[in-house]
Amino acid sequence: MKTVPCPVLLIGLLALLLLPGTVIGQSNADARYIAEHYNKMERHVSMRDGARLFTSIYVPKDDSRTYPILLQRTPYSVAPYGAAYRTQIGPSMLFARDGYVIVYQDVRGRMMSEGEFEAVRPHNPDKTSDTDIDESTDTYDTVSWLLENVPNHNGRVGVWGISAPGFYATHALIDAHPAVKIVSPQAPVTDWWIGDDRHHNGAFQLQASFSFLSFYGQPRPEPTTRRATGFRDYGTPDGYQWYLDLGPLSNVNEKYLHGENKIWNAMMEHPDYDEFWQARTPLPHLKDVKPAVLVVGGFFDAQDLYGPLKTYAAVENNNPGLVNHLVMGPWWHGGWARGSGLRYQDIYFEQPTAAHYRETIELPFFNHYLKDGPDPELPEASIFVTGSNEWHAFDRWPPREAREANLYLAPGGGLSFDRPTGADDYAEYVSDPAKPVPHTSQVVINRDDRYLIQDQRFAATRTDVLVFESGVLQEDVTVAGDLFANLYVVTTGEDADFIVKLIDVYPDTASYVGENPMNVKMGGFQLMVRGEVMRARYRNSFTHPEPMRPGNVTRIEFDMQDVAHTFKAGHRMMVQVQSSWFPMVDRNPQTWVPSIYEAKEEDYQAATHRIYFSRSAPSHLKMKLLE
Incomplete structure (x- = not known):
């Protein structure tokens, strides 16, 4: 184990970056850069069963060289639709400025994509026909289409995602397309019953699940660009009293959801870790993995701390010798992807942890596998230890010296x-x-x-x-x-x-x-x-x-x-x-x-x-x- 120093950045600059006006200014600058340097394409990409998935593609205007493809598959919308551009693209804007084809896709059955949505869809290892699908096949078919239809790519693909998109990134590791060279599941939803989001050790995460599933589980009868809205008619800011007045959980359907929320109903019908839940974790299927792996998570992530830790462990245990790295920092859910990471609420970390990750770990790692950039020589586990506020480099996690x-x-x-x-x-x-x-x-x-x-x-x-x-x-x-x-x-x-x-x-x-x-x-x-x-x-x-x-x-x-x-x-x-x-x-x-x-x-x-x-x-x- 060794302590890793963080590059020293100007404190004055960091202070400016934390100011709202500066953040807005940076966002505007990023939006201008994308509009000036990227063309946007929207396509319906056909899957092997005929379902067409809506895909938004940002291609560099400079066609004098080729670029790797970065893919994120999401249930949360690839918006904006039509002529408007996203104000940021890629895992961070460092990627956009470095030059990548950056692709977003509405997963099956969400927003503008056809087909039937299934939350945390199980992987199917026993397909019996060429039209059997799961998230792994949808990823494979998408990559094949991109390679055939997107101009100026170099034949290499990376996949990334945070939270639910992290779940889809994990599935990209299973029976991966040969062109996929690196996958980065970040705070990936991994097991909705044991440790992520909906339950922890069997205990139902009530407040988070009701507010989230009240929109996430709404029916979507046909493709749409309009996002569903969740329940809002609480009539009080006091969640403690509102949920106490709600009474037993059976009252949720009786009073509010009326049996129309498919995902909520599934929760209520499967209180134990039965076959329904066991089928929905990708961990048993993370075998014979080929792409390099970069798993990322935050120690202060209230939603998906279980996911990165168990995903890293499963890949490590089932794939000896594979390039598999774990990065854990002092971050909330997705906190490494934005902001400086200098503090979280009242707790100060003495260095810009998120900027350090984006600049010295994430971008160099992707560039190495997708652009033949220098090997960043990352340790197996890059871990930020709070309290002492230092990065540590370990050759495995947990550390062998502990x-x-x-x-x-x-x-x-x-x-x-x-x-x-x-x-x-x-x-x-x-x-x-x-x-x-x-x-x-x-x-x-x-x-x-x-x-x-x-x-x-x-x-x-x-x-x-x-x-x-x-x-x-x-x-x-x-x-x-x-x-x-x-x-x-x-x-x-x-x-x-x-x-x-x-x-x-x-x-x-x-x-x-x-x-x-x-x-x-x-x-x-x-x-x-x-x-x-x-x-x-x-x-x-x-x-x-x-x-x-x-x-x-x-x-x-x-x-x-x-x-x-x-x-x-x-x-x-x-x-x-x-x-x-x-x-x-x-x-x-x-x-x-x-x-x-x-x-x-x-x-x-x-x-x-x-x-x-x-x-x-x-x-x-x-x-x-x-x-």
């Missing part, structure tokens, strides 16, 4: 790397579905991903949140790699959710860096390094849920997703444990019902949960420490 350690909950609300020795130590709290713990201190009606980086002091003061805190650290502690929660619990109910947060507590003397219009107090700030939820009914199997036995000690282990963070000397480490995270996560009734999505009002009952930290039941976080 050692496993357990951080144990301790009596008196303490934390220790030493195993507890008590015989029957525990702490308990009452979790009441009628008074759930909010996931944010802010009043928000739609999804607001900034909860991930907000001060957690608002939760620490509640009686239904357990708090465990270390002493003041005498030296830095760097956590780098996978993170698992291991809880030993006793409940009076038959089901429960358990939310665990790993938190960095700032010294009381910490001060804010930069302008502070909201007058945020950084002294004692509680930064959530990682938080994750586990629905206890799935503790033994995601496919076959089972009730908890009231009064029995039960071990619950779950993946909290990877971290890369230094707890600085003078800070404290903290763990919070709670059983609701509302309205981001739907409420658990805490009584046994076969499907929570069909629970009735009377099923929601308060329960007492004990968390043990004794010699025989040592609740802890399993982590990797970097010396």
Whole structure:
């Protein structure tokens, strides 16, 4: 492992780039550049089953040389349609200025494309005819058409996408067209049940899913340039109260969607990780991959953190020797593609992390494989470690030099790397579905991903949140790699959710860096390094849920997703444990019902949960420490 310095950029220039007027000016300059240097073509590209997919193609006007093709397939629209041009094209405008044919396509059944849309369409490895389709074949057929019909290309293709387009980029790796030389899935949607977007460890992501699916799942009977709009008639800015008043999840269809939203209905019909969900992850199919791979994600991504980590791991494990790189930075969803990355909300990173990625990693990597540019000699894993605010280069992820350690909950609300020795130590709290713990201190009606980086002091003061805190650290502690929660619990109910947060507590003397219009107090700030939820009914199997036995000690282990963070000397480490995270996560009734999505009002009952930290039941976080 080595620390990678970031190129020094002028602070004054960075400050200007953060000003709204400057951003608008840059956007206008980018739009002018595209209009002056690119021609736009719109075509319907025929697939092997006859469906025609609407495709928008930007071709450099300079025909004195050839260019690689960059392809993004999206369910969110290739707009603008017609004569108007996009104001930015490519993974960043660096690509447009460097010279690429840049292509956007409405995926099957979305916007102006023909066919039937299926969210997270399964890959079909057992095709029985030449007209069987999936996202891999649609990508293959699109690439074949582009090579035959687009002028001035050099025969090489790259595919990229963020979020849902990242899902389609991942499918470009499966049975890839020979011309596809590089694929970059970025925050790719990978498993809507285990860890991305719609569920985490079986717990339904209520607020985000309702607001998103209310437009994403609307019927589209025929091709259109008009985007669907989601539900807006909340009548209040207070999401916490609105979702509490909503009552059981079955009320969503009864009151608002009326059974007309196909994707929402599928969610409600498949509460467990059954064959429906298992078929929809591309991970088992990432074998015999040929293109070079650049997987990108953000440690503060509230939507798709699972996707990049598991996609990288699947490609790595199934394709020995393949060029496969992972980049993880201190970014929100897609934050690496725009802005400087100098800070996220109140947290300052001391360097322009996003600009560093775009300029020294992304563009050089694509240019190497698509233009025979110099090899950027990237490490296997380029990881930004928050806290110490440094880029690190590892030859694999998690780092081979990291050692496993357990951080144990301790009596008196303490934390220790030493195993507890008590015989029957525990702490308990009452979790009441009628008074759930909010996931944010802010009043928000739609999804607001900034909860991930907000001060957690608002939760620490509640009686239904357990708090465990270390002493003041005498030296830095760097956590780098996978993170698992291991809880030993006793409940009076038959089901429960358990939310665990790993938190960095700032010294009381910490001060804010930069302008502070909201007058945020950084002294004692509680930064959530990682938080994750586990629905206890799935503790033994995601496919076959089972009730908890009231009064029995039960071990619950779950993946909290990877971290890369230094707890600085003078800070404290903290763990919070709670059983609701509302309205981001739907409420658990805490009584046994076969499907929570069909629970009735009377099923929601308060329960007492004990968390043990004794010699025989040592609740802890399993982590990797970097010396």
